[in-house]
Amino acid sequence: MSIGARRQLSILSIPALLMVFSKENRLADLMEQGRLHYNDSNTALNKENKQAKPYFERREPDYPDHIPLTHLERLGMIIGSLIGSYFHPERNEFIVGLGESTAFPFILKKLQHQMLSDPVGRRILRERPRMTLTSLDLDYLRSLPANTLGRTYVEWLDKEGVSPDTRVAVRYIDNEELAYVFQRYRECHDFYHAITGLPIIIEGEISVKVLEYFNIGIPMTGLGAAFAPLRLKPKQKERLYSIYYPWAIRNGLRSKPLINVFWEELLERDVDELRNELGIEAPPDLRELRRQQGKKLGSKSARKTADKLLQIGPSEDPYFEPIPENELHFYQRKGAVRKRKLPDIIPSSDLKILESVKRKAYRLDLQLSLCGLRLGWAGVIGLLPWIGDAICFCLALQLIKKADSIEGGLPPALKQKMTANAMIDFGFGLVPIVGDLINIIYKCNSRNFILLEKYLVEKYTAQVPVKVGTSGADGAAPNEGKPPLPPRLEP
Secondary structure (H helix, E strand, O other): OOHHHHHHHHHHHHHHHHHHOOHHHHHHHHHHHOOOOOOOHHHHHHHHHOOOOOOOOOOOOOOOOOOOOOHHHHHHHHHHHHHHHHHOOOOHHHHHHHHHHOOOHHHHHHHHHHHHOOHHHHHHHHHOOOOOOOOOOHHHHHOOOOOEHHHHHHHHHHHHOOOHHHOOOOOOOOOHHHHHHHHHHHHHHHHHHHHHOOOOOHHHHHHHHHHHHHHOOOHHHHHHHHHHHHHOOHHHHHHHHHHHHHHHHHHHHHOOOHHHOOHHHOOOOEHHHHHHHHOOOOOOOHHHHHHHHHHHHOOHHHHHHHHOOOOOOOOOOOOEEEOOHHHOOOOOOOOOEEEOOOOOOOOHHHHHHHHHHHHHHHHHHOOEEEOOEEEOHHHHHOOOOOHHHHHHHHHHHHHHHHHOOOOOOOOHHHHHHHHHHHHHHHHHHOOOOHHHHHHHHHOHHHHHHHHHHHHHHHHHHOOOOOOOOOOOOOOOOOOOOOOOOOOOOOO
């Protein structure tokens, strides 16, 4: 075909294409398909009846008095109850809200599976017994022989001024059976107090919470065990960390699952035999310990002096101290800090060990800073699930081994206290995210460094010869025969 013919054909094809795609042809196609002027009679009605769907739609409750929560509501409840529980631990509504909002379904399902795998637990889930003044005859329990579980339980209730009806019903947990699992845990809490003899004062409550966490695994108990001691006085913390935390961790791990105990059927059993059967040893009498230590402290001024111990928390730093204003350089502002000097009364050999422990503890706990939060390499390594926690535990044990190389070694009680700090850190670290945050705040290596420094100061201060000065009224020197008080350790 010649070029002219091709050009003529292309010119003729343009009107043909315009005719095919013209508006008239498109309308004809729509008419042929039945789509021209088509109007759905229900469209207007559907538009009129269409309603805006609410952004937060609460589903139907699963059981009477159940209040389903959205994810945003649950998060707000966790934050609000956590803050309220910290500043007002005496208010029950905060504790209740924290317990139910953090009782995540996978944890309760694990407890449910634990109960279903045990014959007694299955029977508890099937019968669903409740512990109230209606189901428990307190007068009958008072008539039981001494040292029976029922008699011990009712005597504990009378002594502490509580009753079974003080345990409120569960409302914020989805699924009726999971709600009963948590209700059962809540109502059995007083039996844990009674069988251990721990009172409802804050130290006793924290000790029972630690026992429950390592035996049952309710998150609220772990949070209480981690944050509640921050409000205690140093003497109370020392008592908890040296005596009751090791006891609670040891017994919580080795005892039988307490959620599977049918307490109502054991009321006539001997308490000592029941404790042996469950694998729980009786802790030291907390009230008696407080009385004995109160007698040692004597007057109020002595008690205040004894409470002035170094505290390790989210903001305290045992490695630096503020510079006095008269020692500031021209380029330093008020509030500047410097490295805290170690006591010079410690011999050089032990001082080198203390310096090494201090350096390692600082790297593990406080060397880094993230958005104002002080953390160390242990906090970073601990983010690795399980493996990181095991590595941090080994590093903590290595630090304790280094501390044990001082002259004469560590006393057994002090070594046990340091190991308990490492075990607490490891136990909380097994909980994802929340446990890592607790470990960052807890700082077990810094705690062990402070314990070592305090021990060395007390040890070598007692060996310093006393200078005889002006005689007292009885003719003796004021400090004769008495070691001088160790200096206070400041952060």
